[in-house]
Amino acid sequence: MSIIWAWQESVAEYVAAGQQVVAPVPECPGCRRRLARWSGYWRWVRYPVDQRRIWIRRTRCRRCRSSHALLPDFLFFRRLDVVATIGQVLALRATVDVELRALARRFDLPRATLRGWWARFRARSPTLLAAVVEVGVGLDSAPLDLRQKGEAVVFEALEQACQRAHRRFGEQPIGELWRFWSRISGGKVLTTNTSAP
Numbered sequence: 274m275s276i277i278w279a280w281q282e283s284v285a286e287y288v289a290a291g292q293q294v295v296a297p298v299p300e301c302p303g304c305r306r307r308l309a310r311w312s313g314y315w316r317w318v319r320y321p322v323d324q325r326r327i328w329i330r331r332t333r334c335r336r337c338r339s340s341h342a343l344l345p346d347f348l349f350f351r352r353l354d355v356v357a358t359i360g361q362v363l364a365l366r367a368t369v370d371v372e373l374r375a376l377a378r379r380f381d382l383p384r385a386t387l388r389g390w391w392a393r394f395r396a397r398s399p400t401l402l403a404a405v406v407e408v409g410v411g412l413d414s415a416p417l418d419l420r421q422k423g424e425a426v427v428f429e430a431l432e433q434a435c436q437r438a439h440r441r442f443g444e445q446p447i448g449e450l451w452r453f454w455s456r457i458s459g460g461k462v463l464t465t466n467t468s469a470p
């Protein structure tokens with residue numbers, strides 16, 4: 274299982290930190306005890322103009338006998354590309370109807386990869402919308418003002434929820450829209466899991 278945490282710097286700075294990267298040690302999602310540090314693993318990340326290996330810290334709960342990867346919030350669970358790339362591609366497809374073929378060229382990515390994101394996103398969009406609306410209403414009890422149709426409404430809701438988070442917590446702790454999405458979804462925007470995050 275993965276836990277998403279807020280990395281305040283750029284992806285390049287995370288890459289540069291290597292195995293020295295310092296992640297906060299969270300509570301165990303199962304029993305709420307403080308987790309113990311426990312090694313880590315290398316994985317790849319692809320971001321505009323580069324693809325590099327990064328170190329992902331792991332923690333372990335002795336009571337639950339479970340381990341948890343601590344994923345920085347510029348990633349989604351089990352996706353190579355950074356959330357900013359995935360988010361922009363999905364938003365452009367959903368809100369201004371740009372063809373995946375054109376997006377693949379613009380972002381210099383395999384078309385099959387984009388097709389996979391889009392199919393998963395479409396299948397999950399009702400769940401994703403419900404989760405984003407819940408966060409938005411949790412931050413400010415007024416209903417969101419949603420006017421878009423189809424999948425575009427997910428991004429409309431996401432922007433409004435993110436604005437509410439900014440109003441409540443200020444600019445710095447929230448960061449950019451796509452990282453916010455990763456944090457509130459637990460990195461599970463494009464997982465096969467169909468239950469609400």
Ligand SMILES: [Zn+2]
Nearest residue numbers: 301304334337
């Ligand atoms: Zn535990």
